[in-house]
Amino acid sequence: MNIKETICPRCGNPSEEGLCGPCRLHEIEWVSVSPRVETILCPSCGSRKVGSTWTDQQMEKEDLARSLVIDGISFHPDVRDHAMEISIRDISSNRSKAYLKISGTCYGIPVEDTFQVLIVWGKEQCDRCCRISGSYYEGIIQVRGEGRRLTEWESRRAAEIAWQAEDAAQQGGDRLSFVSSIDSSKDGIDIIVSSRGIGQSIVTDISSYFGARSTSHPKLVGEKEGKRLYRVTWLIRLPRVVRGDIVLLKGDYYQVTGSDGTTLRTKHLLTQQPRSFRDDESVRVIGNIRDAEEAMVTYHEGDIIGILDPKTHLPLEIPAPDGCHTQAGGAVTILRDGDQLVVVGY
Numbered sequence: 001m002n003i004k005e006t007i008c009p010r011c012g013n014p015s016e017e018g019l020c021g022p023c024r025l026h027e028i029e030w031v032s033v034s035p036r037v038e039t040i041l042c043p044s045c046g047s048r049k050v051g052s053t054w055t056d057q058q059m060e061k062e063d064l065a066r067s068l069v070i071d072g073i074s075f076h077p078d079v080r081d082h083a084m085e086i087s088i089r090d091i092s093s094n095r096s097k098a099y100l101k102i103s104g105t106c107y108g109i110p111v112e113d114t115f116q117v118l119i120v121w122g123k124e125q126c127d128r129c130c131r132i133s134g135s136y137y138e139g140i141i142q143v144r145g146e147g148r149r150l151t152e153w154e155s156r157r158a159a160e161i162a163w164q165a166e167d168a169a170q171q172g173g174d175r176l177s178f179v180s181s182i183d184s185s186k187d188g189i190d191i192i193v194s195s196r197g198i199g200q201s202i203v204t205d206i207s208s209y210f211g212a213r214s215t216s217h218p219k220l221v222g223e224k225e226g227k228r229l230y231r232v233t234w235l236i237r238l239p240r241v242v243r244g245d246i247v248l249l250k251g252d253y254y255q256v257t258g259s260d261g262t263t264l265r266t267k268h269l270l271t272q273q274p275r276s277f278r279d280d281e282s283v284r285v286i287g288n289i290r291d292a293e294e295a296m297v298t299y300h301e302g303d304i305i306g307i308l309d310p311k312t313h314l315p316l317e318i319p320a321p322d323g324c325h326t327q328a329g330g331a332v333t334i335l336r337d338g339d340q341l342v343v344v345g346y
């Protein structure tokens with residue numbers, strides 16, 4: 001008989017030290033399972049409320065149910081070789097039930113038990129959906145042209161930039177920053193934003209994309225919980241002349257390659273030479289290269305090119321730009337300035 005072998009004081013069976021395994025197991029709760037778990041989800045967007053904070057959650061409902069149930073399980077530290085099987089069944093729109101089989105070993109003895117857990121799905125409208133449904137906003141961004149209307153392309157591009165900024169904000173976890181709506185008018189577009197933060201970043205993005213200037217006018221609209229509430233109106237003016245515009249100055253056509261609002265960087269359409277000049281009334285915009293049409297080339301001789309006007313199908317002779325090697329049968333792109341056609345690409 002081993003010198004260390006002792007007798008269990010409770011049942012009299014051999015034991016290594018103090019109580020024997022079965023008697024110790026009898027003393028403890030080897031696993032505890034919360035019989036009821038709950039969580040709150042937004043019925044509109046599926047966000048989840050934890051404590052008082054809402055977060056977007058990407059988990060499937062079944063995975064979320066599993067993790068709620070597992071969070072409610074705690075093992076005694078002496079349990080080894082944990083294993084569990086969980087199956088979940090929906091019992092109503094806001095209740096599910098989890099059936100668990102849990103097993104392990106404790107003090108060398110295999111243990112196993114089954115449990116049922118009720119999962120309660122609470123519903124509450126989240127902070128973001130509240131704001132959206134209440135048409136909450138903190139700012140309006142007006143995008144306009146300098147002395148002109150916005151083109152369709154500019155309106156579309158500005159709107160895309162706003163939606164991209166919203167995606168970035170939402171992905172960065174800034175739940176309350178979103179674009180409430182974008183309204184078009186004949187002069188341009190209005191972007192309604194839910195927070196000043198996203199408003200400012202959209203203004204920065206649109207301004208730098210178009211090389212435009214912006215101003216902001218905060219207006220005090222009230223007070224909430226001791227904090228002053230402002231609504232900001234931003235005005236972005238897209239310059240009169242933008243990159244890609246074809247302009248006429250003193251009988252010559254130029255393509256604008258850049259602008260700082262006062263000085264235009266251009267290239268001469270015939271010679272391809274770069275030239276900078278001030279934007280003033282003597283500079284006339286005839287169109288943008290994005291709106292160019294394609295015209296069929298009928299012949300090309302020296303610096304004269306013959307084309308078919310794509311609208312009238314009548315033959316025309318116009319100057320060919322230096323470096324244009326397009327021959328009969330090929331195509332060039334043109335813009336119209338009244339009756340005059342101008343080659344803008346080849």
Ligand SMILES: [Zn+2]
Pocket residue numbers: 008009010011012013019020021022023024
């Ligand atoms: Zn015992």
Ligand SMILES: [Zn+2]
Pocket residue numbers: 042043044045046047125126127128129130
């Ligand atoms: Zn929601």
